[in-house]
Amino acid sequence: DAGVTQSPTHLIKTRGQQVTLRCSPKSGHDTVSWYQQALGQGPQFIFQYYEEEERQRGNFPDRFSGHQFPNYSSELNVNALLLGDSALYLCASSLGSRGTEAFFGQGTRLTVV
Amino acid sequence: GEDVEQSLFLSVREGDSSVINCTYTDSSSTYLYWYKQEPGAGLQLLTYIFSNMDMKQDQRLTVLLNKKDKHLSLRIADTQTGDSAIYFCAEGGQGGKLIFGQGTELSVKP
Numbered sequence: 001d002a003g004v005t006q007s008p009t010h011l012i013k014t015r016g017q018q019v020t021l022r023c024s025p026k027s028g029h030d031t032v033s034w035y036q037q038a039l040g041q042g043p044q045f046i047f048q049y050y051e052e053e054e055r056q057r058g059n060f061p062d063r064f065s066g067h068q069f070p071n072y073s074s075e076l077n078v079n080a081l082l083l084g085d086s087a088l089y090l091c092a093s094s095l096g097s098r099g100t101e102a103f104f105g106q107g108t109r110l111t112v113v
Numbered sequence: 114g115e116d117v118e119q120s121l122f123l124s125v126r127e128g129d130s131s132v133i134n135c136t137y138t139d140s141s142s143t144y145l146y147w148y149k150q151e152p153g154a155g156l157q158l159l160t161y162i163f164s165n166m167d168m169k170q171d172q173r174l175t176v177l178l179n180k181k182d183k184h185l186s187l188r189i190a191d192t193q194t195g196d197s198a199i200y201f202c203a204e205g206g207q208g209g210k211l212i213f214g215q216g217t218e219l220s221v222k223p
Contacts, residue, residue: 042213
């Protein structure tokens with residue numbers, strides 16, 4: 001049983017560029033949430049997707065957008081990258097938008113130079 | 114508002130018990146969680162407790178919840194060097210969103 005998988009594992013981008021990160025949820029899960037973890041900090045909630053719609057959003061600008069596909073996988077897009085967007089981006093999956101257990105992927109390490 | 118606080122560091126000797134503490138602010142949280150993060154890795158769900166419980170035990174892990182003081186603790190019995198990691202407390206907010214603390218770095222010395 002595959003857990004949550006994220007791709008790519010590492011990425012280097014230049015300021016102003018755009019990036020797309022991908023997540024496949026754990027088998028049987030239908031809800032995907034994205035978190036940003038800056039170095040030395042706890043993860044910060046970006047948004048959650050359920051039934052292909054954004055259900056909840058944290059305190060992140062519109063440069064951060066997402067999508068969920070019919071097979072429940074999800075993408076996180078970040079436009080106009082800033083140096084401060086450098087972080088570990090974590091995807092979590094759960095069953096239902098109020099699922100009790102959220103399982104995390106290994107994350108994508110994004111470096112903006 | 115929503116806020117979760119943890120002490121940043123804890124150092125123990127192998128074989129001792131470790132106690133990691135956390136305070137939270139949102140009294141409407143339904144579940145409280147403990148996650149473990151090893152260097153360069155994602156988060157591993159260790160255990161969680163429903164907000165109407167006082168205690169939950171799972172092998173070497175014991176979670177204590179004091180709802181009145183909004184205080185959560187994680188006790189690891191017989192701590193091993195493999196337990197060295199960062200431990201995050203999180204509260205389950207509305208709609209399944211998780212609010213994390215800054216993490217407690219546990220160092221286990223042989």
